[in-house]
Amino acid sequence: MEYIVTGGAGYIGGHVVDMLVSNKQDVTVIDDMSSGNHVNKKSKFIKFDLRKQFTEYKKLDLESPIIIHLAANPDVKESMNNIQDHYERDVTATLNALELARKLDASKIIFSSTSAVYGNAVQMPTPESYPSNPISNYGMFKVLGEGMLEYYSENYGIKSVALRFANITGGRVSHGIMYNFAHLLKKNAPIEIWGDGKQSKSYIYISDLLNAMMIATNKSKKTFDVFNIGNVDSCSVLEIVEIFMKYAGPGIKANHIGSQAGDVRTMLLDISKISSLGWKPTCNSRQAVSKSFDDLIGKAK
Ligand SMILES: NC(=O)c1ccc[n+]([C@@H]2O[C@H](COP(=O)([O-])OP(=O)(O)OC[C@H]3O[C@@H](n4cnc5c(N)ncnc54)[C@H](O)[C@@H]3O)[C@@H](O)[C@H]2O)c1
Numbered sequence: 001m002e003y004i005v006t007g008g009a010g011y012i013g014g015h016v017v018d019m020l021v022s023n024k025q026d027v028t029v030i031d032d033m034s035s036g037n038h039v040n041k042k043s044k045f046i047k048f049d050l051r052k053q054f055t056e057y058k059k060l061d062l063e064s065p066i067i068i069h070l071a072a073n074p075d076v077k078e079s080m081n082n083i084q085d086h087y088e089r090d091v092t093a094t095l096n097a098l099e100l101a102r103k104l105d106a107s108k109i110i111f112s113s114t115s116a117v118y119g120n121a122v123q124m125p126t127p128e129s130y131p132s133n134p135i136s137n138y139g140m141f142k143v144l145g146e147g148m149l150e151y152y153s154e155n156y157g158i159k160s161v162a163l164r165f166a167n168i169t170g171g172r173v174s175h176g177i178m179y180n181f182a183h184l185l186k187k188n189a190p191i192e193i194w195g196d197g198k199q200s201k202s203y204i205y206i207s208d209l210l211n212a213m214m215i216a217t218n219k220s221k222k223t224f225d226v227f228n229i230g231n232v233d234s235c236s237v238l239e240i241v242e243i244f245m246k247y248a249g250p251g252i253k254a255n256h257i258g259s260q261a262g263d264v265r266t267m268l269l270d271i272s273k274i275s276s277l278g279w280k281p282t283c284n285s286r287q288a289v290s291k292s293f294d295d296l297i298g299k300a301k
Contacts, residue, residue, distance in 0.1 A: 001025050001026070001065075001066060002025075002026045002027075002028075002062045002063065002064075002065040002066070003020055003025055003026065003027045003028070003065055003066050003067070003068060004027075004028045004029075004030060004060075004062070004065050004066075004067045004068070004100070004104075004106075005017050005020070005027060005028070005029050005030075005043075005067075005068045005070065006029075006030045006031065006050060006067070006068070006069045006070055006071035006093070006097050007030075007031055007036065007069070007070035007071030007072065007112075008027070008029030008030065008031055008036070008040075008043065008045075008068075008070065009029060009031040009033055009036030009037060009038050009039055009045075010031065010035060010036035010038070010070060010071075010174075011036075011038075011168075011171075011172055011173055011174045011175070012070055012112065012168060012206070012209065013029070013031070013036065013038075013068075013070040013071075014036065014038030014040070014172060015171055015172070015206050015210060016068060016070065016210065016213065017029055017038075017040045017043050018040055019210050019214075020043075021040050021042045021043055027040070027042075027043040027044070028043065028044045028045075028046065028060060028062065028065070029043045029044065029045045029046065030046050030048050030050065030054070030071070031045070031046075031047065031048075031071065032047060032048060032049035032050070032071075033047060034049075034073075034089075035073070035174070038172065050071050050092075050093035050096045050097060051088045051089065051092050051093055051096070052096070053096050053099060054096060054099075054100050057100060057103045057104055060104065062104055063105075064104070064105050064106060064107040065104060065106055065107070066106065066107055066108045066109075066110070066217065067097060067100065067101050067104075067106045067108070067109040067110070068109075068110045068112075068213070068217075069094060069097040069109060069110065069111050069112065070112045071089070071093050071097070072089055072090045072093065072094075072112065073085065073086055073089040073090060073138075074114075074138070074175065075138070075175065076116060076136045076138045076139075076260075076262045076263065077260050077261075077262065077263075079136055079137040079138035079141070079262065080136060080137055080260075080261045080262045083137050086137055086138065086141060087137075087141060090138065090141035090142065090144075090145060091141050091144050091145060091148075094111065094144075094145040094148055094149075095148055097109065098148055098149065098152045098158070101152065101158050101160075102152065102156050102158060106158055107159065108158075108159040108160065108161065108217065109149065109152075109158055109159070109160045109161075110160070110161050110163065110213065110216070110217055111145060111146065111149050111160065111161070111162045111163065112163060112165060113142045113145065113146055113162045113163060113164045113165070113226075114138070114139060114142045114164055114165055115164055115165065115166050115167075115201075115202070115228070115230065115264075115267045115269055116134055116135075116136055116138055116139030116142060116262075116264065117132045117134055117139050117142050117143050117146070117164060118130055118132065118133065118134070118139075118264075118267075119132075119133040119134045119135040119136075119139060119264060120133075120135060120264050120265055120266070121133070121266075121267075124266060124268045125230075125268045125269055125270035125271070126228070126267075126268065126269055126270055127228070127270040127272075127273075128164070128226045128227065128228055128270070128273055132146075135262055135264060136261070136262030136263075136264075137262070138262065139262070145162075146162045146226070149162055149224065150224045153223045153224035154223065154224065157223070159220075159222075159223055159224075160223070160224050160225075161216050161217065161220045161224075161225050161226070161227065162224075162225070162226045162227075163212070163213060163216055163226075163227055163229050164226065164227065164228045164229065164230075164269065165204070165209065165229050165230075166201065166202040166203065166204050166228075166229065166230035166231060166267060166269055167201050167202065167203045167204070167267075168203075168204050168206055168209050169203050169204070169205065169206065169288055169289065169291075169292040170205045170206040170207070170288060170291050170292040170295050171206040171207075171295055172295075173206070173292060173295070173296065177237065177240060178240070178244075178289060178292040178293060178296060179296065180192070181240070181241075181244050181248075181293075182293065182296035182297050185247075185248050185252065185297065190252070190253035190254060190255045191241070191244070191252065191253070191254050191255070192254075192255055192257050193237055193238075193241065193254055193255065193256045193257065194237065194257060194258070194259050194260050194263060195256075195258065195259030195260075195263070196256070196259075197236065197237040197238040197241065197256070198236055198237070198238060199236065199237055199259075199263060199264070199265050199266065200234040200235065200236040200237075200239075200265075200266050200267070200268075201234055201235065201264075201266075201267040201268075201285075202230040202231040202233065202234045202235075202267055202268050202269060202285055203231060203234075203235055203285040203288040203289055203292075204229065204230060204231055204281060204285075204288055205281070205282070205283050205287070205288040205291050205292070207282070208281040208282055208283070208288075209229060211279060212227075212229045212274055212279045212281075213229075215274065215277050215278060215279045216229075216274060216277065216279075219277045219278070220277075227273055227274045228269035228270060228271055228273065228274065229269070229271065229274055230267075230268065230269030230271050231269075231271070231281050231284055231285045231288065232271070232281065232284055233268070233284050233285050233286075234266065234267065234268045234285055235285040235286050235289055239286065239289075240289050241254060243286065243289050243290055243293065244293060246300040246301060247293045247297045247298075247300050247301065248297075248301075249301045
């Protein structure tokens with residue numbers, strides 16, 4: 001099978017490409033290297049900024065590939081300050097990925113959406129049918145991306161799947177709370193806790209995400225479909241600090257700083273829909289957090 005992975009040099013994209021290549025698939029990566037740095041030498045790499053329309057699609061010489069669209073700026077906090085850049089990376093780039101899908105007559109396009117589309121949902125765990133009500137620009141831009149995906153499916157007949165990821169961690173994770181804590185530990189600087197630290201989110205280990213993505217890609221049958229990909233439980237920032245202390249050892253300081261605009265209070269996704277296709281996470285949120293510190297720091301002290 002032929003695949004295009006946009007953002008294929010990034011954290012998740014790099015793992016997706018490694019997995020596809022190791023499964024002997026034919027993979028073309030499109031990435032502008034704005035934050036990515038992992039290039040699998042067995043993939044075909046095209047350095048391109050998807051904020052512009054990709055016009056040389058004929059040169060790709062691909063027949064009805066599956067497009068996995070991961071290129072974006074995933075930083076929620078930054079999306080509140082740098083709105084225009086985020087819009088172009090999250091919305092314009094998605095439109096251009098959809099145009100690529102249309103021009104290449106793609107057999108399917110998979111879109112990396114986010115739990116942030118729900119905002120501060122009242123229903124926990126939150127099912128896919130729950131109304132979108134984002135509280136960050138990042139979440140709002142992903143809502144727009146899903147809308148464009150559905151429109152392209154209905155009007156151009158391109159099969160598509162939107163995957164609403166919880167927080168992904170482990171492996172070469174390059175941003176987010178575990179990365180920040182490990183990074184500050186290396187600098188011997190105090191870790192930063194946003195707000196009261198009681199905000200609680202669901203964490204998925206990267207290998208569990210890869211399995212879920214492949215199951216959704218291969219088994220979804222509808223023209224347009226949406227799946228939550230999360231864990232069975234959630235883990236608060238204070239619980240993550242407690243786990244981190246086992247790795248950092250005594251003496252590490254923690255500073256409480258102000259809560260961040262756009263940061264949801266609780267996130268726990270209803271995963272019964274993706275589970276009905278035969279997927280379940282192999283480790284819960286706390287285990288995913290620990291495994292991520294194993295990868296970033298080494299074994300606990
Ligand atoms: N990591 C998570 O916990 C998480 C959670 C929910 C959703 N997501 C989504 O998953 C996707 C991948 O996230 P990630 O964590 O791997 O982020 P990442 O920043 O590591 O990867 C994004 C990649 O996209 C590339 N890119 C950015 N703008 C581009 C452009 N205009 N043209 C071409 N390439 C561009 C970057 O260079 C990078 O390689 C994103 O769409 C993100 O919103 C991630």
